Amino acid sequence: MGLAYRIEESATLVTYRDALWRTMHDALARDPSVIVMGQGVDDHKGIFGSTTGLATTFGATRVFDVPLAEDGMTGVALGAALGGLYPIQTHIRCDFALLAVNQLVNMVAKYRYMFGGRFRVPMLVRTVIGRSWGQGAQHSQSPQALFAHVPGLVVVLPSAADSITATYDALIGEKQVPVISFEHRLLYDVAFRAPASAPEWPLAPLGSILRRRGRDVTVVATSILVLEALRAAEHLARTAGIEVEVIDLHCASHPDREMILGSVARTGRLIVADTSWCAYGVAAEICRLVCEHDPSALRAPVTTIGMAPAPCPTAKTLEDLFYPSLRRLSDEIAALARGTRQHGIELPAEASMADVYKKFKGPF
Amino acid sequence: MGLAYRIEESATLVTYRDALWRTMHDALARDPSVIVMGQGVDDHKGIFGSTTGLATTFGATRVFDVPLAEDGMTGVALGAALGGLYPIQTHIRCDFALLAVNQLVNMVAKYRYMFGGRFRVPMLVRTVIGRSWGQGAQHSQSPQALFAHVPGLVVVLPSAADSITATYDALIGEKQVPVISFEHRLLYDVAFRAPASAPEWPLAPLGSILRRRGRDVTVVATSILVLEALRAAEHLARTAGIEVEVIDLHCASHPDREMILGSVARTGRLIVADTSWCAYGVAAEICRLVCEHDPSALRAPVTTIGMAPAPCPTAKTLEDLFYPSLRRLSDEIAALARGTRQHGIELPAEASMADVYKKFKGPF
Amino acid sequence: MTTFADERERLLYQALRIRRVEEHIARIYPSDCIQSPVHLSLGQEAVAVGACAPLRAGDRVFGTYRSHAFYLACGGSLREMMAELFGKATGCAGGKAGSMHLTAPEVGFMGSSAVVASTIPNAVGAALAAQRLGTGAITLAVFGDGATEEGVYHESLNFAALHRLPVLFLCENNGLAVHSHRASRQSYDLMHHARGFGITAEHCASGFDPMAVRALVEMAAQALRAGAGPRFIECATYRYAEHVGIGDDHDVGYRSPADCAAWRAHDPLILEAARLERFEAAIAAEIADAVTFAAASPWPEPDALLRDVA
């Protein structure tokens, strides 16, 4: 539990990117049926470094570029899965997976059930949530809710190197279910302290992950907001003695109900922080779990934090209002813990999230 | 308020189909910029009778068949809207709108905002929720949540002839926003008592609608489940004196918070009944509204009712378990009102919903 | 075992069997024992039996919602198909598929989709797998003329051609998508269009003749097995029944009874009825058995509802 995060540079740490590259490499090395297909997987940039060099190592029949044809290529991946391969498909922006909703929702999600269990669809669709700067309305979405609404798909949002390693390794090994993963662009450069050994990963690859224990407020967060929640938690523990419990939802399609409900039962206070819009999103879904189980556990209204209910604007000033921030998260936690917006707790001074996480500079 | 439903045949009643046909006809007659485009809109079946004969009356340049190309045709509709037309696009199954998610989510929903308000996108996408019998996994979905998650789209689910008339007439007149509508196949043949005059429609075309007042339990329902909730309410009022308040959500993207929260504050008991899956769906969203506002209003856990968390099977026996039923709804309301599953209230004897609503027989 | 004078007779027998099965489905349909929409292949049977004849074990076929013919031509179990239509646990998909999603992976019939054109890229993907795994198998993508309007068709042809995949694109061109004629939907010629991707394309004008279809598919299959890249075959055909359902709709105006009569005048199942008569009894018995099997089979257990989701 409590696998710690460090946003720092060090040779002993593992970046999100390295974890991705390692899982891709090992899957290809381990299993000859694995293929990696996607626009640019074989170029010198290699999906932000997560596939660089793999085409050279494993050959162009196993790691290959594809035409701009997201729906068709998803259909090809499904067919390839039925034919005995394990396809890993990439979208450099998750927004492009929206071109493949027919294959993902009408075909991939249903192929097993619709035919009475006679097929399995082992495949992984890797997509990148595009926040960096000025990405605008079409390169900034985070459509996990769209896919998690549909039975038959496994939807994950790795928040750290360890969740990538554990999840991808296990899934690619098991080869049974179709998975769509949302990787966060800003996390690629973040270095995480590596678990010393495999058994330190304590959880099922598809469960939620208890990232921090605390008695005062439960924060259920996704993706990069897990890091933000942990930063807020450390700040509030230090400055105000508020102890925040942070649950990394990790698997939006299969949240760990017991973990979440147990935590809410203890703290009585819930914040949901998600990378997407709140309406019909993770915020809504977690509220449903609580409402169906025991809403009386809530000692205060739930606070939900996500993208503002609008498309994403490009201007920095608007973008910083559009996205959830560490400051806002800290403020909301403090207000909920203290029961008042006038909590008087000093908030962390921060530039926008993109500035904090972005070691890279320039276009994408 | 309380516009009554009657499921009966009579010349003085208006069917859902007639209301649809009338709004389509009147829009074309009233406004030369209106066009109706979709596969089969000009054939003898005319989208289950909702467009029959209109191509003859208004000509093939205004009411026309299109190729099988859902994404492209949605893009064409968007472009036509920018060019001064008001396009009404049809999908005979809403499942086919999933081929157009790129245009709907990445383009239509964002065109106005992304360009700083310099465009409006006046268009209506009409889709049909496909329950009848044996439709299977791909002709039975109800993806309102997918679209309501995305800011920029107006998502409606007309439950009755009056909501079609009021909404479509107002929207096609106003011409400002992109709307996607989910019409329920089983409602087409249902006859509704017509409001005596226009002013009887008391609400904004995009609000929610209070269909029945009651003090004991609040049911927020969508589409055909509004009718089921009303049937359950009448049964429970008659047999057990339980008074159910029924709110027709109507506009999934713009629910009437005050109406819903006010009702829950009064009854303390909430059931959400939706045509789709509960996870990340309407059930979740309504729970979010309550949780963010005042979860202490809930005197009991919320009951959520929707499709079983699976693709839709075709076998009748499984289908009847898959879909919510009047019996299940009545049982859940009774249990919630009485505070026990052993409520002892007689449940309505019923065949499956398809049998009740289906005047038509045979394939679709 | 039924014995045949020659391959042609064998194929005609298969086509006849499919026709009788579908006629029987139409006959019992009003009783509601089949509670699922049915898209009949009446008139189109020869394409299916001709196309499947040259296939070998390991080859794969992906179909559409109109797949009774291909399912049976591949060798799918009639009993399991009938049970599936009845929504029974013994159906080929345990009662979850109905008529629109038939499947028989044990004989290579990989599934069928009610969303037009959706299985086309799946077939391409299966061909990719076969190529990469070196199985030597080929894949048939079966679809209607209307399916070619969907963007994914374009994407599928392009990718298959780029990678020279062993996939045969087989278009059942009945000239109609529901009630729309091709001219109101398509600005391209199917063969010319496919050739634009460097795909060898052939046309079979006599889609009523299983041997004609067989010959073209056989040739194409050889090329595919030799690694020559994807192929396209357009088979002219004719649908006797309405688009969905069991009726005949020549009277509603979108097509003429004369066209139907013209096709029937070529139909060997009609022309050679006398010669095929000797098979009728066995076919009828087989159908009766399948219906009995379906009727007697149990409904799926309630716990099947949430089985095999993910």
Add this chain to the structure above:
Amino acid sequence: MTTFADERERLLYQALRIRRVEEHIARIYPSDCIQSPVHLSLGQEAVAVGACAPLRAGDRVFGTYRSHAFYLACGGSLREMMAELFGKATGCAGGKAGSMHLTAPEVGFMGSSAVVASTIPNAVGAALAAQRLGTGAITLAVFGDGATEEGVYHESLNFAALHRLPVLFLCENNGLAVHSHRASRQSYDLMHHARGFGITAEHCASGFDPMAVRALVEMAAQALRAGAGPRFIECATYRYAEHVGIGDDHDVGYRSPADCAAWRAHDPLILEAARLERFEAAIAAEIADAVTFAAASPWPEPDALLRDVA
């Protein structure tokens, strides 16, 4: 007002202006005053100015994320473009669009999408509106070679051809999609493919020459206005900069500096630099003014965040 010896000079001036604007963008980009990805058209300017020259008031253009050139060639305001790149309230979209979604409806530039190929059917729809409303206007759908791989391209060509819509499909063929060459993505020839839909197609090998592009577009525009149905023009062109960003990436291996040199050897903005010199000062002044305007403009107010959603 600048005066020109002839139309060619006018177009070269426009192309030069675009080039200098983008070079200036590249120059100031490292300072982070532009906080949005930029896809430069350096090398491709002539296509935009040649293609927009024959357009009339009321005609419409739909572009891509790589649209600085078309926005300016249509007559979009340079100040508003620069302010948009700076994320300012005075930008053409109030700071919500950035570089990838430029728009100037007042001069017919209808918008641009960061999702490849997505505006192609929008252009077809606008042409449908023009046809149905009888405005006589034509629409330009601008896209790259990579965009033609998307299924929606197929759907758009088919529908436009079916309805004989006044839309010109204009492909800027720079041979690349990000770092991928056409041969690894496309199994078809662009012109042959378009002709398969009955669309008249022309090729412009000298996409560096605005007059050559202009001539072809002029001819096509006449046909479109005469109701002759959609047209397709493929313009060979070359992108000097990296796909996105301001760098030059001829050293990373996916393309050779020699190709670039070959293109530059044709580039009139380079070859005729001396002759065009007389425009430089005015252009520089205009750019400086636009940058000053952008820098001095206010940020959007916070309440803009939730304005114009639905």
